[in-house]
Amino acid sequence: MVSETHAPVDGHHGLVQHQFDDMEQQRECFSLGMWLFLATEVMMFGGLFFAYSLYRWQFEPAFQVGSSHLDWKLGTFNTFVLLFSSLTMAMAVHNAGIGNRQKLVNCLLLTWVLGAAFLGIKAMEWKADFNVGLIPGVNWTYYDHHAEELKALAEKNIMPHHVMMYFVIYFCMTGLHAIHMIIGLGIVGYFTWLAYRGKFTDGNDQPVEILGLYWHLVDIVWVFLFPLLYLIAGFHPFQSGGH
Amino acid sequence: MAKRAATTGKAAPAVAASTHGHGHGHGNSEGHGGHHGISPATYWKVFAGLIALLILTLFVAMFDLGPLNVAVAMIVAVAKVGLILTFFMHLKISTKLVRFCSLAAFFWLAILFVLTLSDYASRGWLPQSGK
Numbered sequence: 001m002v003s004e005t006h007a008p009v010d011g012h013h014g015l016v017q018h019q020f021d022d023m024e025q026q027r028e029c030f031s032l033g034m035w036l037f038l039a040t041e042v043m044m045f046g047g048l049f050f051a052y053s054l055y056r057w058q059f060e061p062a063f064q065v066g067s068s069h070l071d072w073k074l075g076t077f078n079t080f081v082l083l084f085s086s087l088t089m090a091m092a093v094h095n096a097g098i099g100n101r102q103k104l105v106n107c108l109l110l111t112w113v114l115g116a117a118f119l120g121i122k123a124m125e126w127k128a129d130f131n132v133g134l135i136p137g138v139n140w141t142y143y144d145h146h147a148e149e150l151k152a153l154a155e156k157n158i159m160p161h162h163v164m165m166y167f168v169i170y171f172c173m174t175g176l177h178a179i180h181m182i183i184g185l186g187i188v189g190y191f192t193w194l195a196y197r198g199k200f201t202d203g204n205d206q207p208v209e210i211l212g213l214y215w216h217l218v219d220i221v222w223v224f225l226f227p228l229l230y231l232i233a234g235f236h237p238f239q240s241g242g243h
Numbered sequence: 244m245a246k247r248a249a250t251t252g253k254a255a256p257a258v259a260a261s262t263h264g265h266g267h268g269h270g271n272s273e274g275h276g277g278h279h280g281i282s283p284a285t286y287w288k289v290f291a292g293l294i295a296l297l298i299l300t301l302f303v304a305m306f307d308l309g310p311l312n313v314a315v316a317m318i319v320a321v322a323k324v325g326l327i328l329t330f331f332m333h334l335k336i337s338t339k340l341v342r343f344c345s346l347a348a349f350f351w352l353a354i355l356f357v358l359t360l361s362d363y364a365s366r367g368w369l370p371q372s373g374k
Contacts (some may be wrong), residue, residue: 009338013290015323018369028338028340028341031337031338031341032340032341032344035344035345035348036344038345039344039347039348039351042351042352043348043351043352043355044351046351046355046356047355049352050355050356050359053356053360054359054360054363055365069257072301072304076297076301080294080297083290083293083294084290086290086293086327086331087286087287087289087290087322087331089331090286090289090330091283091286094281094282094283094286149256171260177265181323189273196260209333212331212332212341213332216328216331216332217332219327220324220327220328223307223318223320223323224322224324225298227300227316227317227319227320228313228316229303230306231300231312232312232313239284
């Protein structure tokens, strides 16, 4: 009865679920639910950021050595890719809102491609780490082959297992972030197909907005990860980065 | 529709036309244009801002400022996140309840950091046996 009373007001007879008074209340409720979920996500990543802060505080010089093994160029490019994917996602939400099916599909597709590119570059970085033996617990043989660097560390009183701690945290943080990217790519792909079939541009655009919130949060996590992981040793634009 | 167009500024024609197109009513949200209130032009400007801040991060990392490096990097990161939250994540046009809830996440994070770090930082301050 309630929804019937309000249906003429919001013009969405059938789209407002029966427990809500009107479209506006439904939209706010869905947004609020997603933000609560995002709060739990912030807490989950927050634990890792805390572990990072604590160990960096204890082992700052070793963390700088660890960071110098990463390729800041790839990190910068990936940051650009992810920021750009956030722009295309924001455009997707906009186009869902104004009911432009073709542009919505294009924006979602572009977001998917950019997200996949990010993961591809990340996979290349991990592969390089594996090849030189910088993955703790999997292949940690870097210092077996670089005795001179081990000696340099000893002179500066830096323990190799403290450098290892940097990489443990590096793989936990970028790994959890990558899991979120993979889940995001799955949903973006599914939504692209649904959008192609005409869903979301029939007035029910909010699922795209909710997906956008998730995508932007994953972007936010990377915005913090990039300077904390890649740039702590200072970067040197005229030397080649990486290993 | 005319009243809407007058209140939403630059993006008004597109928003008004589209709103007319599929008939979204926004009840009392007229003042800020509801969930379509941020225009693509604004998104592009925000993106340009994010890239400028990324370049700033790199620029600052080129210099050895001691402990200031991480402070500047975090300030720039917070500025970027502020842009993403405000515009891409629509907090600018969200209700007060949603804004409050989004702040709660960072409030809990602050509790985690402040309480736990104050423990670690203050160890050994008191001359107790067992420490």
